[in-house]
Structure formats: C-alpha cells, structure tokens
Amino acid sequence: MGSSHAGFVALVGRPNVGKSTLLNQVLGQKIAIATPRPQTTRNRILGVKNYPKEHTQLVLVDTPGLHRPAGRGRSRLNQFMVGEALAALTEVDGLVVIIECPLPAELKKQSEKPFQLDGGNSFIIDELKRVKKPAILVLNKVDLIRDKRLLLPMLDGFGKAYGWTVVIPISAKTGDGLAELEREMIKLLPEGDPLYPEEMITDRAERWLGAELIREQVFILTKQEIPYSVAISIDDWNERPAKDRNVANVMVSATIHVEKEAQKKIVVGEGGRMVREIGTRARQEISNLLGCPVHLKLFVRVDEGWTGKPSVLRDLGYERD
DSSP states (O other): OOEEEEEEEEEEESSSSSHHHHHHHHHHHHSOOOOOSSTOOOOOEEEEEEEGTEEEEEEEEEEEOOOOOSSSOHHHHHHHHHHHHHHHHHHEEEEEEEEEEEOHHHHHHHEEEEEEEOHHHHHHHHHHHTTTOOEEEEEEEEGGOOGGGGHHHHHHHHHHHSOOEEHHHHOOTTTTTHHHHHHHHHHHOOOOOOOOOOOOOOOSSSSEEEHHHHHHHHHSSSSSSSSSOOOEEEEEEEOOBBTTTTEEEEEEEEEEEESSSHHHHHOOOOOGGHHHHHHHHHHHHHHHHHHHHHEEEEEEETTTTTGOOOHHHHHHHHOOO
C-alpha cells in the first residue's frame, strides 16, 4: 500500500470568479453559497474530500474574493474579508488561483493591444510571490468561448507573471476539466494521515450553513444596494426528533440585519411579500441541506452602520481570531 497524503489547498481569486461554485462541484454537495453578486463569500469555509483509492484527503479552503483592503469605501467588513483570504494563503500547502474568461467581445478588444494584468490580478500575483506557494492557474467559464485562440494573449500574460505548476481550463458550473484539476491538486499535498474524520464534509456547523443559505436568498432576490448591507443571525435552532407518525424536523428563527430603514422596507417588501419569498426559498435550501422538513421564521432588523462597528461584526462572526 502506498503512503497516504493529506493537506490544504486554498481557492483564491477576485470576487465572483466561481470559487464557491467550484468548491461545491468538487464536493458534489452544496456547502458554500454562490450568487451572481461579487463578495458573496465573507468567511473561509473548509470542504473535505476523500479519495480512498489514492489514500488521500484533500481539504479545500474557499476564500472571500481578493481585492486591495484599503481605499475609498472599504468598510471594516471589507477588511475582515480580505484578511480571511490573505491568511488562507499563508496557511495552506498549495493554491488554486481562479481567473474568469472575459466575454468574447472583451477578449477581441484585448487581443488588439499588448496584454496587461489589471490592478486586481496584479495584487493577487504580488501576494503569491510573497507566500511562495505552488499554485495552479485555473481559467473558469471557458465553455463560453468558442474560439479558444482568443485566450492565448491572456494566458501568455499570466504565464509570464508567475511560475504556475500547471494551467487548467475548466467550467465550474458544468464540471468540465474538474477531473484533471483534482489530479493536479492532489499532487500539491504532502504525505500525512487524514486531518479530519472520513464522514466530515465541512468544518462549519449546520446553523452557520443555514444562516448562509438565508443570506444567499437575500442576495439573489433583492436589489443592488441591499446585499452588502445584510447579515444573518440565527436566534433559535431547535431539532425535534420524530414522534409517532411525525418525521423529525427543525424549527429555525433568524434575524436579517440591515443598515438602514429604507433597506428594511425593501427586504420586507410590499405586504411582507419579499421576506415571505426569501423565507420560502431559504427553507427549501435548508431542508435540502438537513434532509428533513424545516420551519423557518424570519425577522428584519435595522442595525445602523453595522458593517463598521467592531462589536456588531464580532457578534455576527466577522472578526478574525
């Protein structure tokens, strides 16, 4: 029997490039929320995958989108999120840096002039050079590009910027290219025994995952100005065992925190329609996660300027240890 391997690989990249979608796809189970909005992911989340034949345990670390932490309009919440991502870089065995294929029209424009890394990706490359970890470059959403030759200048530019172990085109949504990516991630792991029990899929508690699934629906259903001002706290999580003919179920009460009265009006909606729709969809997602019926009560509360208040951020779980 060969030696066993186990270790951590962080998924990093700019906001909204598909890190959480990729994590869920590799695990074959949804543990990270994913929406079309940038900065959906706020905390690091671990996903554990075992490969029994290879005697290997891969621990993926999903991270918030990397962007410069200082600058105009950067709140304490922003700084926390970037801190989460930067800390992950130093604590893992290898990295998967995800970049997104620009749309074909944008690629054509780019091909007409010499390729240059933009500020966001330059910041990521600088951080990679600082931590000196082996890194795989993943090009996501390649299924949207028919003429793959359009990608060559961009790939050449990224290739010159850092010494990648390998470059892999994928579609996190469809799963194309994932088998090759998993093989390459396994190569980054050191020898060692499993780090987590075989049955464990994530380090996060069910009630934390439940709060995230509620936040996901707020992101999806509300207007542009709402998502970044929203946080969820679980007030009550009561698991009721099966009795007689009744199946086991979970009673959940949660609060949706917003920063302004006007935001509360949008989240509640006319006649309470919006908050009911958020509740209906989130209840279904939590039920899928737990595999049993869920009863969900939602409250909406204004916490003026919570994204800049250390005490509130700490209470909501947005503070680094």
